[in-house]
Amino acid sequence: MDVLYTAVATANGRDGRAVSSDGRLDLALAFPPALGGNGEGTNPEQLFAAGYAACFASALGLAGQQAKADTKDASVTAEVGIGPEGESFGLTVTLRVELPEDLQGPIGKQLVERAHELCPYSKATRGNITVELVVE
Template structure:
């Protein structure tokens, strides 16, 4: 495990009620209702929140990879993240798919950017070896 030498930011939230509750950040920028997946109740679920956080972070990592090559990401760069909640035996597990759209970038270069982003993105690092992840170029 790598020890953090310098903390750049700490996200702080308080969640009550679990999947039928609410979550709020300490600065109130995030203030959402939570609901179980497929329940039809208002609110987001943890899998959606994880997918949103990972895809946003992944785009940042793509930008760093592109910057090293002195190219700019297209304005239309997008990551469609899917996070599955599933079961194996009696345990719950996650799996994920990230489909990356880099319009106008040649496929070989786009794939190289995606691979580098996956090596450097903190969400990718946190999940590496822990969940099945599939990366795709749109």
Template structure:
């Protein structure tokens, strides 16, 4: 499949989970730390939070696209909450899993489920993780 690049995000990490992430435009300049659940002190962001932020924002945009094609306008207070889990595998390695909790206010649950499934087909995060990360879709 041929693709045309439309944007490149550039972020440099120094020090891994106990370091810093800085975007080339300076908008992101954040300290990173181990989550408290992994023995860290917390108080800073971590890769799972950053992934959750990106996935939830991207997925909500995909929802707005599919809803718009059907001439639907979800309530502006609608939300997508991404729960990103860092899981220990049986072999001692780690893997991610995701639950996307979608609240499409003002749209009945059956229609909301349909829109969520359609958004999951076009969201770049969903496309990129398909077959690699377990993603659970929940309509609330």
């Protein structure tokens, strides 16, 4: 693969900070209340959800271009769950894709499935975690 861009960020744990090398991202991190924390910062699951949603929305745009379908009014919401899995923890993802009315039905489902094939986050998670696609 010919790498076009590399993002660099440093974190010092779930109760600390995450900072990107260019300083554009500088966030307090905290465990969510559901995991015993105070919730006074973001957490890795929220960051993963935001990144996955943005990436999948871009992949949906590419799928739309390929199919000559207008997806500019579509939106993607990623729900990232964390819970015990064996001796450690695992993740689950639900991607809720809201499509314009004219893309409802089989064409919308095909576009979402194609986006799932194209999205780098989907490729990275394929076979590793459960990803559910919901077309709304």
